[in-house]
Structure formats: structure tokens, C-alpha cells
Amino acid sequence: MLLPSFSLKGKVACITGAGRGIGRALAIGFAEAGADVGLMSRTEKDLLEVAAVIEEKGQKAYILPGDVTKKEDIDSAINTLHQQAGTIDILVNNAGINIRTPAFHVTEAEWDTIMQTNIKSAFMVSQAAGTVMKGKGEGGRIINISSVAGHTALRTGVVYASAKAAMIQMTKxxxxxxxxxxxxxxSIGPWYFETPLTKELLSNSEYVDEILSVTPLKRIGRLPELVGPAVFLASDAASYITGQTLFVDGGMTIHGF
Ligand SMILES: NC(=O)c1ccc[n+]([C@@H]2O[C@H](COP(=O)([O-])OP(=O)(O)OC[C@H]3O[C@@H](n4cnc5c(N)ncnc54)[C@H](OP(=O)(O)O)[C@@H]3O)[C@@H](O)[C@H]2O)c1
Incomplete structure (x- = not known):
């Protein structure tokens, strides 16, 4: 048998920003692949909803309410998951925000908030979960949700783009x-997917036409199309892959004209 396993059976994953959007989809998808999942975000009621879906699928869900910009919340979430689940095999750094202010108008407070949420927190959570992975001697997997915006210049705002570029380098x-x-x-670098973060932007048909004009597959991504790549990177099938960013972008990053 040469085909490695794509199953996450017996694994424990921790996903930040698991309450909605991409994080919610990844949490449910990981449970469908057999993992038990720790769910972290600031809104407990979102986490309870996702946990109920996961438990219906026969997997355990651990509610880890907390703010990824607060070190004490990170330590509490990782310690709770480690104690209750016995291990942490997979971490997905997904929590993220954006404020699309033009560069001349970015305030210091905006810079700090986006950088803290999108990159500093991903490092601090990686350090905490990585310490658990190192301690058990069997290692683990970390998947950082970056963005096409960390690779190429877009109208997403300079702070978001800088944080996502840093995330791609931190991954390496x-x-x-x-x-x-x-x-x-x-790392996984998504192009546009409809979530609460992008819903308003994607309701503007002129903006969507602009997006599709640079997207070879001529459509916005669907959330299950991020689940497959994330499960792959977390599974035995990706046992010799590290430091890479996989762009899930309908081909957006391939052209140069
Ligand atoms: N959607 C896209 O097209 C797209 C494209 C490229 C990259 N991405 C990246 O994918 C990730 C998820 O995006 P999304 O579209 O799913 O966003 P979303 O729908 O706004 O969801 C973001 C999640 O992150 C959590 N979060 C935000 N700040 C947090 C904090 N300080 N502490 C803990 N949790 C926090 C939110 O929960 P609470 O607010 O309740 O805490 C929520 O669960 C982000 O890193 C984003 O940059 C998205």
C-alpha cells in the first residue's frame, strides 16, 4: 500500500478564530476527518454552536473562549486543551481581522491592533502549542492561515498585507x-472566500468582477475548498512538507502580466 492516510483519527487540533467563517469550516472539517477539536475565539456562543455540530459528528469539542492578543488567554486555552484532551497534535492559526485604511491614514492604534491579532498572536499561540508538541516527543503540525495579500500587492491595506507577509516568513x-x-x-494562503469578514466586499458586484478578472477559475472560493488542503497538511499524507505556503486561490497568484 503506497497511499498514505489523510485521516485525522485520534488527533487533537486547536483552531483559533473557530467561531465563524474559515475557522468554523476547518473545525467541522477536521472533526469529519476524525479529530477532536479545541475551539478558540472571543465569542463563546459561536463556539458553542460549532461544538454542537462537531459533537453531532461523534467527535469531542473543547470550548476555549479567549482573546488571541492576550498572552494569559493563550496560555489558559492551550493549558486547558492540553489537560482535558491529553495532547495537542495540530494547531491552526486562523484568527484574523482587517481594517482597510489607505496607508496615509493608518493610525498607530490600527497598526498595533492588526499586527497583534494577525501575526504576534499567531507566534505566541505557536510557541505555547509548539512547547506541548515538542514535550510529547512526537511533534505536530502548525498551519498558518495567511493570504494572497501576503504575497502580492492588493487593495487590502498595507497593515494586513504586511502582517500576512510576516506570517509566510514566520512559517519558514x-x-x-x-x-x-x-x-x-x-501555511495556506486563501484568495477570496465568502465569510463574515468579506461578505460586505463581496456584495459589491463591481468589486467581484474585478476579483474574477484576475482569477483563472472565474469564481470565488467555497469554504470546503480550504478544508481539503488544511486536512492534507495536517495528515500523514503531508509528512515531508514543511515551511511551505499553499495558495488556495483559483490560480490568482500564477499570472504575471
Ligand atoms: N475570507 C477570506 O476571503 C480570506 C482570505 C484570505 C485570508 N483570510 C484569513 O482567514 C482568517 C479567517 O478569516 P475569516 O474570513 O473566516 O474571518 P471572520 O469570518 O471574521 O472570522 C474571524 C474569526 O477570528 C476570530 N477572532 C478575531 N479576532 C480575534 C481575537 N482577538 N481573539 C480570538 N479570536 C479572534 C473571530 O471571533 P471573535 O471576533 O468572536 O473573537 C472569528 O471567529 C483570517 O486570518 C483572514 O485574514 C480570509
């Missing part, structure tokens, strides 16, 4: 440092 450096501990670190 953590993969380089932590490979020795069997911790594989990869």
Missing part, C-alpha cells in the same frame, strides 16, 4: 527551527 523560520522536534509548519 519556525519550520526551519522546529523541524528537529518533528513539528511541521505550513
Amino acid at each position: 523560520v519556525l519550520a526551519f527551527e522546529w523541524g528537529v522536534h518533528k513539528i511541521q509548519v505550513n
Whole structure:
């Protein structure tokens, strides 16, 4: 048998920003692949809804309410999951925000809020979960949800783009440092997917036409189309892949004209 397993059976995952949008889809998809899932975000009622879906599928869900910009919340969430589930095998750094202010008008407070939420928190959560992965001796997987905006210049705002570019580079450096501990670190760079973050933008048909004009597959992504790549990167099927960013973008990043 040469086909490796794509199953996450017996694995424990932690997903930040799991209450809605991409994080919710990944949490439910990971449960469908056999994982138990720790769900972190600030809105407990969202987490309870996602947990109910996961439990209906026969997997365990752990509610980890907290703010990823607060170190004490990160430590509490990771310790709770470690104690209750016994281990952490997979971390998905997904929590993120955007404020699309033109560069001349970005305030210091906006810069700090986006950077703290989108990149500093991903490092701090990786350090906390990575310590658990290192300690058990079997390593683990970290998947960072970056963006096409971290790779190419777009009208998403300079702060968001800078944070996502940093996340792509952080992915490489953590993969380089932590490979020795069997911790594989990869990133997924989505193009547009409809979530509460993008709903308003995607209701503007002129903007959507502009997006589709640079998207070879000529459509917006569907959330299950992020679940497959994330499950793959978390599974045995990706056992020799680390430090990479997989763009899930309908081909958006391939052209140069
Ligand atoms: N949607 C897209 O087209 C797209 C494209 C490229 C990249 N991305 C990236 O994908 C990730 C998810 O985006 P999305 O579209 O699913 O966004 P979303 O629908 O707004 O969901 C974001 C999630 O992150 C959580 N979150 C935000 N700030 C947090 C904080 N300080 N502490 C804890 N949790 C926090 C939110 O919960 P609470 O507010 O309740 O805490 C929510 O559950 C983001 O990193 C985004 O940059 C999205």
C-alpha cells in the first residue's frame, strides 16, 4: 500500500478564530476527518454552536473562549486543551481581522491592533502549542492561515498585507527551527472566500468582477475548498512538507502580466 492516510483519527487540533467563517469550516472539517477539536475565539456562543455540530459528528469539542492578543488567554486555552484532551497534535492559526485604511491614514492604534491579532498572536499561540508538541516527543503540525495579500500587492491595506507577509516568513523560520522536534509548519494562503469578514466586499458586484478578472477559475472560493488542503497538511499524507505556503486561490497568484 503506497497511499498514505489523510485521516485525522485520534488527533487533537486547536483552531483559533473557530467561531465563524474559515475557522468554523476547518473545525467541522477536521472533526469529519476524525479529530477532536479545541475551539478558540472571543465569542463563546459561536463556539458553542460549532461544538454542537462537531459533537453531532461523534467527535469531542473543547470550548476555549479567549482573546488571541492576550498572552494569559493563550496560555489558559492551550493549558486547558492540553489537560482535558491529553495532547495537542495540530494547531491552526486562523484568527484574523482587517481594517482597510489607505496607508496615509493608518493610525498607530490600527497598526498595533492588526499586527497583534494577525501575526504576534499567531507566534505566541505557536510557541505555547509548539512547547506541548515538542514535550510529547512526537511533534505536530502548525498551519498558518495567511493570504494572497501576503504575497502580492492588493487593495487590502498595507497593515494586513504586511502582517500576512510576516506570517509566510514566520512559517519558514519556525519550520526551519522546529523541524528537529518533528513539528511541521505550513501555511495556506486563501484568495477570496465568502465569510463574515468579506461578505460586505463581496456584495459589491463591481468589486467581484474585478476579483474574477484576475482569477483563472472565474469564481470565488467555497469554504470546503480550504478544508481539503488544511486536512492534507495536517495528515500523514503531508509528512515531508514543511515551511511551505499553499495558495488556495483559483490560480490568482500564477499570472504575471
Ligand atoms: N475570507 C477570506 O476571503 C480570506 C482570505 C484570505 C485570508 N483570510 C484569513 O482567514 C482568517 C479567517 O478569516 P475569516 O474570513 O473566516 O474571518 P471572520 O469570518 O471574521 O472570522 C474571524 C474569526 O477570528 C476570530 N477572532 C478575531 N479576532 C480575534 C481575537 N482577538 N481573539 C480570538 N479570536 C479572534 C473571530 O471571533 P471573535 O471576533 O468572536 O473573537 C472569528 O471567529 C483570517 O486570518 C483572514 O485574514 C480570509
